[in-house]
Amino acid sequence: MSNIRAGTISGVNGTDPVTLTKQSAAKAWVYGSTTAGLLGSFNLSSGTDHGTGDYTYSLTSSMADLYYSQPVSAVTGNFDRTARRNSARHGAAVVAVETGNARLNIATDQNHNASVHGDLA
Numbered sequence: 216m217s218n219i220r221a222g223t224i225s226g227v228n229g230t231d232p233v234t235l236t237k238q239s240a241a242k243a244w245v246y247g248s249t250t251a252g253l254l255g256s257f258n259l260s261s262g263t264d265h266g267t268g269d270y271t272y273s274l275t276s277s278m279a280d281l282y283y284s285q286p287v288s289a290v291t292g293n294f295d296r297t298a299r300r301n302s303a304r305h306g307a308a309v310v311a312v313e314t315g316n317a318r319l320n321i322a323t324d325q326n327h328n329a330s331v332h333g334d335l336a
Contacts, residue, residue, distance in 0.1 A: 242283075243310060243331040245272050246290070249324035258331075259310065268314040268322030269301065276335050277308040283333030289314050290326035298327045307336065 251262030304311035
């Protein structure tokens, strides 16, 4: 068994970031707070809280178009909490998430996770 340990991974020239060309690699991910804070993220520059349960995150490197996969989940101990892609706000440069309470059919603020899979621009 081999171990790989590195402090920095860069492109072939030693300074540029590694490009994500493999289809299996997530192109972005977020662990977002109830105020769209980036608790953990990759390829995102900032979050915006548009109101109860309505969040967007700006991609540092945009997707090729808005047809990408975006699995989303709510981070909660309650079974009736939901999270999904917000189709009214998403775009090639934006990850959009909405959270709510499925039993009451209302928007609620929830910590959430989302990842983005597809082709970068």
